[in-house]
Structures are given as C-alpha cells and as structure tokens.
Amino acid sequence: MAETLPATAEDAPPSTRHERVGWYFYDWANSAFNTTVITVFLGPYLTSIAKAAAGCASDDPCRGQRIGLLGIDIAPGSLFPYMVSLSVFLTVFVLPMVGAVADRSAHKKEMLALFAYIGSAATVGLLFLTGDRYLLGAGLFLIANIAYGASIVVYYSFLPQIAGPEDRDSVSSIGWAIGYIGGGLLLAINVAAVLFKDSLGMDTGEVARYSMVSAGIWWAAFTTIPLIRLRNRPPVAGPAQGPLLIDGFRQLWHTLRSLKAYPLTLFFLIAYLIYNDGIQTVISLSAVYGTEELKLSDDVLVPTILMVQFLAFAGALGMGALAKRIGAWKTILISLVLWTVVLAVAFRLPANEEIPFVLLGGGIGIVLGGSQALSRSLFSQLIPKGKEAEYFGLYEISDKGTSWLGPLLFGLAYGMTESYRVAIISLLVFFIVGFVLLLAVPIRRAIVAAGNVPPARL
Template identity: 25%
Template sequence: MSLFSKILKSSNSPLSKLSNAERKIIRAWCMYDWANSGFYTSVVVAIMPVYFVSLYKAEMGSGAVFWGFQFSASVVWALTGALATFIVALSSPIFGIIADRSGLKKKLLTILCATGSFCTLLLFLSAYTSTPWLFSLAFYFLAAIGFAGSNVFYNSLLPHIAPEDLLDDVSSRGYAYGYLGGGLLLLVHVIFLIFFDYSDIAIRSCIASTGLWAFGWAIWTILVVPEPKIEIQDSGKFKLFHSISQAFKQLRKTAKEFKQFKTLLIFLLAFIIFNDAIQTALGVAGAFGLDVLRISAETNILTILIVQFVATPGAMFFAYLSKKIGTKKSLITAVLGWGFITILAVGFAPLNLSTHTQYDYQLNYDKTKDNYELTTKPTLSDTNKNEIEWANLNIDLIDHNEDENFLNENQVSLFLDNFGLDGCRFSASVLGGNLDNQSSICDTHPTKLNENFIDLWPRFLRMIIWAPLGFSQDIQFIILGIGVGIVMGGSQALGRSLFAYMVPKSRSGEFFGFFSFSWRAVSVIGPVTYALLAGFFTPRTGIISLAIQIFIGVIILKYVNVEDGRKVALEHDKDNYKLK
C-alpha cells in the first residue's frame, strides 16, 4: 500500500468513511497538485528567473531602451509573467462556461497541462538556438499559460469529487500534496545543481525534468478522475465556434445574474483583497530579503524549501481546525496569521556590525609592506546604477576585478571618507596599523535604520529580540519561512474550499473561471501599491501596506454568511438544473 493510500485510508482520516473508489478519485485529484507544483517551485520561483537574467544579460546587457524606458532583464521577465496572467484571466470565464456545458473540464485540463509540460521540456533546447533568451522567454510564456489555465479546471473539479462536509479536507490535502511534491522536486534539483556546479546543461536539465515530472504525475489524475456528469444546457455534438458564441452570451447573462449571489460576491471581494496582498508578499519576499536585509542566496533557497515542507502539515492542520471551529473562522485565522507575519517582517533588521569579519570591505595591515591589504570585498552588480557609480568612484583606489589590492594609509583614509556619499550601501573596517579599528558604514547600509516612524519597529525588535538572541537576518528570514509555511496552506486551501461550497455545482467551471479571472485581473494592485510606496518611501512602508490590505480583507470576510451562500447555490441548481 502506498504512502498516499495509507494517509487516505487511516481510521483517523475524515476520508475513511468513503468507499475505496471515492478515495481513489480524491487521491488522483490531489496528485495533480503534486504534479504541477513542481513548475512553480523549481521553474517560476527558484531556477528560471536567475537563468533567464543570465541569458538576457549575455546578449542584451542592461537591456534595450524605448522612449526612455529601459527593458532590463527583470522588467522583461515581470512583463512576460504579467501578460501570461492577463491572458489566463481573460480566457478563464469563457472556457469555464464551455467546459460546464460541453463536459470538457478534464479534456481542457489535459490539453493545457500537456501544453505547459511540453513547452517546459522544450526549454532544454534554448542553448542550441540563435537567441537563447528569446527562445526561453517564449516557451516559458506558453508553459505559464498552460499550467495556470489547467489549474482553473482542476479547481472546478473539487465540488464534484468531494462531499460537502469534506471540501476543506480534500482541498487542504491537494495543497499538502502540492507543497510536498514541489518541495521534493526542488530539493532534488538543488542537490543536482550543487553536484554539477550549476553548469548550464545541469540548469537546463532541471528545468526540462520539471515538464516530465508534471505530465508524468498528471497522467494519474487524467486516467482516474472522471469527467463530471451533470445536466448541461447545450445539446447535440460539440461545435467549437458555436460553443464560444454561446459562452459569450452566457458570460453577459452571468454578469447580470451575479447580483443573486450576494454572499459569494462579498466573499470574492474579501478574497481578492487579502489574496492579492498575500501573493504580492510572496512575490517580493525574496527581493526584500536580498535587497533590504541582504540575506545570502543560499538562505533564500533554504527558505523556499522550508516553506514548502512546513506548508504540507500546515495545510492539514487548518483542515483539522476547520472541523473544530468552522471553515470561515479557520480561514480568518490563517489570513490574520499572514497579517501578523507581514508586520513581523517589517521589524526584521540585520544586527549591528560588531566584528571585523562582518564588514563588506576588510583591510588588514601588512607590516612587511607597510600597507593595508584589502582581503575581502563584495561582488558588485554590473547593472545596478548605484553600484556602478560606486565602482567608478573608487576605481583609482580599488580594482574590483583584481584578487589583490594594497593601499597606503592616505588611500585608506580617502576610501573610508567615500562611505559618506549618497548611493553607497557598503561597510569597511581596518585591522592593524595606525588606522586600527577604524570603520565606515554607509547611510543606506542594511544595518542603518532611520529615525522615521516606520523604522521604530525594526529598531525596537532588534533591541529586545534579535540582538539579545543573536538572530542574524538569515535566521530572521528562516523564521519568516516557517511562519509563511504554516499559514500559506490554510489560506489557499480553505479559500478554495469555501468558494466551492458556495458555487452552484452545475456551473462550477464557469464560477471558478470567474474566480480565477477576478483575482488575476486585480493582481496588479498589490505589486503597484508596494512598488509606489517602496519607491517614494521605503520597502518597509510597502510591506506595511500589504498588512493593511490583508486586515481589510479579513474585515470584509467577517460579513460573509456561508450558509446563506450555500443555500442560494443549492436553490439555483435545483431550480435550473434539477440537481440535488
């Protein structure tokens, strides 16, 4: 008996009352989360962004400029992801309606998953093309559309394979499978990359293997989960253009009908608000850690792995909690957890530098040469404007491309004076000689906190928690990963199951299409708000805005009458489709 079978058949499992056939279907449905989560953890989050940047910069440098706008690698990557999201958002409601009325949920899932998997597999060939970055970007774009689109139909199957009272448990199991599967695949990829020293072919092999992983495990879902058998409006042979035409008509009709589903609309509004903030927090966490806290790249990868593996029991914990206090209260608990985690993240701060070896530039006095040897120096970015200016400013003193640098006393003093200039974010320390124990820290160095209101919180936490316990920024970030892992599964799984509980079963594809469209269509609000506040003020101000957005979502969520929403859905099915 497999591990999955033991979990589902355990006497303590809520699913133990189901027949073997029902458990088999649920297990197969959960395996799709296991299958496609690898794409998001390994390709979207961990490997592909870094690899694409290296390909783009190798050919395009800092990027092309049109009408004063610079298309850097990160900008092109972000725009591509946004365009893929936009296409899925627009098409989801239409294809959801078609799937409901033509019995195509599983077929569309299969086609989109196969598309995503095949395009991911083709990314291996990028090195053999004339323009590797463009080839990679194009097929990543298609893969992202494929996997994101397939998730719409995967989610719409939930109310058809799980009894009402088990929606929370089954939804949570799906996410738990996904976190575990994605985490295991990423762990294998990290070990593989380390073993082969991050070679180009190793990176491409990891990316391509994700396509094989995704479709290979998805076959389990495709073969076992049945196409929902419900009464549908369309009759006769399926015709594509006729179905699309009917879908647009139904879309207009549904927009007018939505006022009948007031409770569902309130929930959708709450979900859009807090989920947008959560997705933004997940999206900017890595950049916040690397840029503001200056965590190591290894810590960033480790935190991603921790999030994945902690999220697995986290999702199941919230499924258990929903049985005790209800789905809505459990969801509120998870989302509130997100709010408090974001507030805690605002309070993260590197510890004050206390030893010579903690500084970015370390100069040691050499008695034999009566000079100071620069034994340690940071690797500067060749695309960051401030770091380029910093390198040019000190080019007569320090050659960042040389292994050794020797400076006399006057040169060291001049170098230390440069740390008071704008745009500098480094630190320097001297050991030995007449300048022994002298140091300089730039005003924008991560350890330097301002006197403004926002920075009072990280100063306070550093004084009473981080410094006394000796928690570096890397440890703080790992704590963040543990917290995120605990609440992430609950917020995602319970949000999905609560929505499934309140949608008409006969129109699940259509409503989950709207669900996907709604949160994707407004998914720019959080990132834009964060970017504006971080740009005009500080990144910590941007994080605070996300916490506020989360708490607003919770307040709206409290006004959702779940049973009223369920009642409306049942009446709609009964009156229109004779479904029980």
C-alpha cells in the first residue's frame, strides 16, 4: 500500500508528478460537461424543447407564451437560466456539507467517483430528452449539475495536499489549461458532427442530443485516471462525532460560524462569489444569447465556442505566468476590467454578423482561464489548515457552472423585457461590485490571518 501523506502540503513531502498528472486529468474529464453541455448545447436545445411545449415554432420568438415549472408560468426562454439558478440554490446546502464530510473521510477518491459517476449517468440520460419533455431535461440537469459541483469540491480539496504555497498558482493554472484542452477536444469532435450533420443523416437537435451524451461518456471514462493515480490520505479534520453524514451537517454549521474568525477570508469569498457568478453566467448563457438574440447558426456558434476553449488554454498559462511576475491578486483585478469590456461589446454586437462575434469570443478566451485558475489558487492560500474541503465547499457555490444569482438576474431581465440584450448587460453589476470588493481585500494580511505563509508576489 502506498504511504499516505500528511494532511497539508506544507508538512508533506512533495507529491509525485504521477499524482499531479492524475489530478490534472479530472479537469480534463469534467470540462466536457461544462463545455459541451452547459456552455454550448443544453441551453439552446432545452429552450427549443420548452418552446415546442409552449406551441411555438423553433424560429419563433415565442413572445407571450408560457410553460409551467413547479406551478409557476414562465417564458420558455427563461427555463434554462432558471434551472441553473435552482440547481445552484440547492448546492448552497449540499456542497459545504460534502466538503465537511470529505475533510473527515479517508476515502476522498471514492467520494469523487460517486459524484462523478452520478453526474455522468444523468448526462447520458439526456439521450431521452426529445419532443416536449422539458421537465425531464430540467430534472436530469439538476442531478448532473449538483453531482458535478459535489465532485469538484472533493477534487479541489486535493490541491493543498499536492502543492505548496509557491507552486499552487502554477499547479492550478496547469489543471485549468488541461481542462480546456480536454473540453475543447470533445467539442471539436462535436463541431465536426454539427458541420457534417447532413452527411450523418441527422438534424441539429439530434446532433445536440448525442453531443451531450458523449460528454457524459467522456466524463465517466476519464475519471478513471485520477481515481487510479491520486492517493487517499488520512482525514485532515478531527474524527466524526457520530454518523459521517450527520456530522457533515454539524460541521457545516461550525464552518459558517468559524468564518467569523477569518473575516478577510470571508470578504474574499464574497467578492469571488459575486464576480465569478458573472463569469459563469456569461459562459453558460453565451450560446443562448448567440442563438436567440444574434441569430447565429450552430455552424458559427459552436466553432467559435471551440476557439474559446483553446484560447482559454493559452490564457490560463499566460495569466499564470503574469501572476508569477506581479501576483495572482493583481492579475485577477486586471481580468475583471477586461470582463467589463467583454460585456459592453457583447451588448453592442449586431445581429446576423459573424466576424464581430468571433472576435469577441477571442477576447473571452484570453481572460477566461486565468481569472478562474488564479482565483482557485489564491483562495487555497486563505483556508485554515485542516479545513480545505469544507471551505472549498463554500467556494464551489459559484465555481464552474454553478452560478445562480447571474442566471436568475438574466432570466428575470429577459422575462420582464423579452430582450436578451438587456439581460446580458445586466450582468455588468457582478464585475463592477466584484472588482471593488476584491480591491478592498488586504490579501497578504488575509493569508497570514489564516495561518499560512504568503507567496513572494501577490
């Protein structure tokens, strides 16, 4: 049996390259769900299913028609953003509890496998999303997105155990970069299916459905690599007081209370939850905006989003290199300024014109990877020792694909105005407020207050 490492990276011998590569590959595995399902296909496809249920044609703006959701009548175009918000509202309660359990478990690999395979199975179930079964699609998405978020919490909790403070920005950035390559590679295959759908004898809806199924299969298949290479370690927190699940809820309450002792960590977390909610909303709803407002076809939309994935790979590495020179905190602040520019340009994009949309996609790709990777590594410096998974449970509330205030605001803005342009520009508030709050965090003092050693540059 392999020798287990101490709970924290500072006290542990360096992790092996073999193990780090295994850790990177869960980014490769799960990014297919985030890219193919959330970012590209599910939003427009589920919207078309909802419009069919409302009796609208696929090219009909469907103004005035409504569908039922949990006893409430909503516009078909609001269904997907509302479901994103609902799934994340539920994860607010689930993910911190998952993190608390992970910190007390010596079987984090098994927890990772459980949530990854539940999520991938629900994604494969989208094969049956046909006709007007929008409630089936909504339910499967809820299961998949919650399981996805839970698996990410467990995955992130390995980061402080495999990388010390000086290496964490680099390790996190490499993981994000590899994730974009993995998600982009599968998307490239699906782009080919979109472009050659006539030769394959399929329509756009069938290509979308099978592409989403392929993401579930990809997620499940490549999860085996981190499960083989990562090592279980002793619990980083004290033993459970009673059944592990019940103790997880108890520890969640203690985690929330303990944040009062680390107000600067809490302040950073609030800033992150706000600005990353905006980032995630732009990512998850860009395909809907491009299809419904800009009237772009899949032949333009899908290759552009594919381009974003590969540019995000370069952006994650490039901004990681910039962080080594000026620090992660300053680099994130620069990225938030660039995000406000992206939204302003998106609001002014003309309909039915391909080149401006492609150029905007290039801008998104450059800032996307770095802002997320550096936020993850910076937050890991602000976590008290022994609380990695439970604090990442709070962090994951607004991480990959798990924003909720942004989609809710987007859905409400569209529901009230029936204008996707108003909906997209409303997201500016997240970047402006997030920037101001992050700027106010004394980051070096926050790291020291959490009991950690700050890196040379911040």
